[in-house]
Amino acid sequence: MASQQLSAGGPGGLHACARYTRDRVHSATQLLRSAMSTNRRQLEPSVTDRLAQRIAATKLGRKTAQYLAELRTRRVPLHWTNMFGVVSAACLLVIFVTGFFLMFFYTPSTASVVYKGSYSPLHGATVSEAYNSTLAISFELRGGLLIRQAHHWAALLLPASLILQMLVMFFTGAFRSPRRKNWVLLFSLLLVALVGGWSGYALPDDMLSGTGLRIVEGIVLSIPFVGTWLSSLLFGGQFPGQVIDHLYPIHIVVVPLLAMVLLAVRLRAASREKPPQFPGAGRAENNVVGISVWPGAATRAAGLLMIVMGLLFFVSAFFTVSPIWLSGPSSPGDAASGSQPDWYTGFLDGALRLVPPGWEINWLDHTWTLALLIPLAVIGVFLGAVVLYPFFEQWISGDDDDHNLLDRPRNTPSRTGLGVAAITFYGSLWGAGSADIVAVQFQLSLESVIFFFRCLVIVGPFIAFIVTQRVCLALQKKDLETLSHGYETGRIVRLPGGEYIEVHQPVASYERPGLVNTSQRMALRAHPDAHGHIGPVTRFRAALSRFFFENRSARTDQHDGQPGVKSLDWIDDPTTLKEPANRDH
Numbered sequence: 001m002a003s004q005q006l007s008a009g010g011p012g013g014l015h016a017c018a019r020y021t022r023d024r025v026h027s028a029t030q031l032l033r034s035a036m037s038t039n040r041r042q043l044e045p046s047v048t049d050r051l052a053q054r055i056a057a058t059k060l061g062r063k064t065a066q067y068l069a070e071l072r073t074r075r076v077p078l079h080w081t082n083m084f085g086v087v088s089a090a091c092l093l094v095i096f097v098t099g100f101f102l103m104f105f106y107t108p109s110t111a112s113v114v115y116k117g118s119y120s121p122l123h124g125a126t127v128s129e130a131y132n133s134t135l136a137i138s139f140e141l142r143g144g145l146l147i148r149q150a151h152h153w154a155a156l157l158l159p160a161s162l163i164l165q166m167l168v169m170f171f172t173g174a175f176r177s178p179r180r181k182n183w184v185l186l187f188s189l190l191l192v193a194l195v196g197g198w199s200g201y202a203l204p205d206d207m208l209s210g211t212g213l214r215i216v217e218g219i220v221l222s223i224p225f226v227g228t229w230l231s232s233l234l235f236g237g238q239f240p241g242q243v244i245d246h247l248y249p250i251h252i253v254v255v256p257l258l259a260m261v262l263l264a265v266r267l268r269a270a271s272r273e274k275p276p277q278f279p280g281a282g283r284a285e286n287n288v289v290g291i292s293v294w295p296g297a298a299t300r301a302a303g304l305l306m307i308v309m310g311l312l313f314f315v316s317a318f319f320t321v322s323p324i325w326l327s328g329p330s331s332p333g334d335a336a337s338g339s340q341p342d343w344y345t346g347f348l349d350g351a352l353r354l355v356p357p358g359w360e361i362n363w364l365d366h367t368w369t370l371a372l373l374i375p376l377a378v379i380g381v382f383l384g385a386v387v388l389y390p391f392f393e394q395w396i397s398g399d400d401d402d403h404n405l406l407d408r409p410r411n412t413p414s415r416t417g418l419g420v421a422a423i424t425f426y427g428s429l430w431g432a433g434s435a436d437i438v439a440v441q442f443q444l445s446l447e448s449v450i451f452f453f454r455c456l457v458i459v460g461p462f463i464a465f466i467v468t469q470r471v472c473l474a475l476q477k478k479d480l481e482t483l484s485h486g487y488e489t490g491r492i493v494r495l496p497g498g499e500y501i502e503v504h505q506p507v508a509s510y511e512r513p514g515l516v517n518t519s520q521r522m523a524l525r526a527h528p529d530a531h532g533h534i535g536p537v538t539r540f541r542a543a544l545s546r547f548f549f550e551n552r553s554a555r556t557d558q559h560d561g562q563p564g565v566k567s568l569d570w571i572d573d574p575t576t577l578k579e580p581a582n583r584d585h
């Protein structure tokens with residue numbers, strides 16, 4: 001076109017050509033400049049990048065980077081049982097956040113006021129300030145009921161997830177060395193959660209809280225010698241006294257502090273130890289097969305944490321819990337019929353209900369209320385046995401070794417049996433806590449329901465132990481058969497000779513380690529001391545050891561040098577097996 005204009009001749013054509021060229025150059029320069037500035041903008045780090053660089057350059061940043069790099073190299077096994085710990089963490093988080101919010105609106109006082117709030121059925125009733133403020137949180141504070149209910153639902157879920165964690169730890173033998181202290185820590189955390197739940201349950205000061213506190217007063221008063229003193233310390237005088245004022249600091253200071261200390265110690269212990277893993281292909285005592293802690297396990301845990309918290313708020317938004325306006329304010333002279341504690345303290349209530357009436361004696365110028373003291377002692381022994389079990393098992397088995405490979409419950413029938421017996425005992429007490437409801441719902445007499453639970457609490461654990469042991473042995477036998485003959489395929493084949501056989505599919509090599517029972521422990525023998533004498537304690541220990549180890553199948557990890565089957569025979573006397581060289585107690 002320029003050549004056309006040039007050829008058009010004259011100075012006008014030349015000017016037009018020059019203008020045209022200048023415009024082109026100008027626009028090309030503009031284009032280049034804008035491209036360069038875009039490029040520069042792309043190369044320039046963003047604000048967040050610059051912030052991250054700054055933080056990374058600080059001492060804290062360097063330490064965090066170092067820590068994350070270490071977490072990348074650490075492994076945790078992937079197993080569904082690990083999620084109970086995350087559920088507990090989510091509950092604690094919800095409890096702490098919602099509890100902090102409630103603190104600003106709740107009045108911890110038993111002083112009386114006349115109710116003038118928005119719940120009309122209670123207008124003009126004399127209630128405590130605690131009850132009044134809890135009603136105000138529920139009906140007048142925007143979002144208050146949701147937060148209250150989330151606090152309560154999380155408090156209901158927390159003991160369940162902690163108990164499930166303890167059950168997993170128990171049945172898999174994860175409490176053995178070097179994790180015995182973890183068991184004690186978990187148990188202590190459960191106790192703290194129970195104290196938190198119990199003290200929180202009392203705070204709204206409604207009829208149910210009052211009934212629960214009345215029971216507690218009776219129990220405390222029944223303790224010989226110190227009962228009256230303890231009761232006036234807790235209640236600050238005649239019932240109800242200032243019990244709310246006294247429980248409040250326990251609930252919002254002592255309980256959270258103890259929970260945080262226990263959690264910190266537990267996390268520290270977990271960061272120092274190898275996580276235990278189930279037996280399987282490539283897994284050994286000295287390795288961990290799994291995913292990296294960061295980012296693999298951490299992001300999964302964070303996801304589950306969010307889901308559990310979301311579910312807790314969802315349930316709190318749609319399902320009522322602790323409708324204190326229905327039960328009314330507490331009144332020292334009244335108790336509501338059908339009153340139930342929160343589920344986790346139900347077993348304590350049940351223990352009290354099972355005692356026959358009239359169990360009371362006078363001795364040493366004191367009244368001994370056996371109806372309360374015996375259930376207290378039984379519960380005390382039960383909880384003591386639970387927390388001390390790892391030490392007891394170590395004593396009767398003589399097993400001081402560190403274990404990073406977990407047991408399959410079927411491979412330790414006595415332990416599994418004891419666990420199921422304990423669950424049956426706890427479950428019977430728990431069921432007895434609702435005996436009145438059961439009687440009403442099933443139209444039975446209360447006496448017959450109580451009688452049933454009395455029988456169940458005594459006989460149930462023994463039956464549960466025996467049945468569980470047999471089931472474990474049957475499952476071990478099934479494993480042995482699977483290892484030696486493979487899986488049944490259901491395919492029947494006729495051989496040339498006319499014989500019919502079922503085709504079995506051999507167990508895949510990667511499945512084998514999961515089925516093999518590698519337990520090497522033998523019952524302890526009662527060895528005489530230096531004077532040739534076998535003391536009663538030694539005999540007792542050996543007898544317990546025999547009881548613990550009897551009725552096992554043979555270990556199945558040696559078969560022509562391959563993981564396989566040694567024998568299909570039951571070994572009733574484990575001492576007949578060759579004792580490993582390291583066993584001499």
Ligand code: HEM
Pocket residue numbers: 095096098099100102103106134137148151152155158192193196197199200201202203204251252255256259321322
């Ligand atoms: C293991 C820890 C805790 C448990 C199991 C627990 C449990 C409970 C329960 C069951 C209630 C009765 C809720 C209701 O009214 O229905 C309650 C009330 C309350 N909790 Fe907690 N709580 C715990 C920790 C905390 C913490 C850390 C705080 C404060 C920072 C707190 C503050 C409160 C307050 C102010 C109330 C009375 C208000 C109300 O009853 O709605 N709690 N708690």
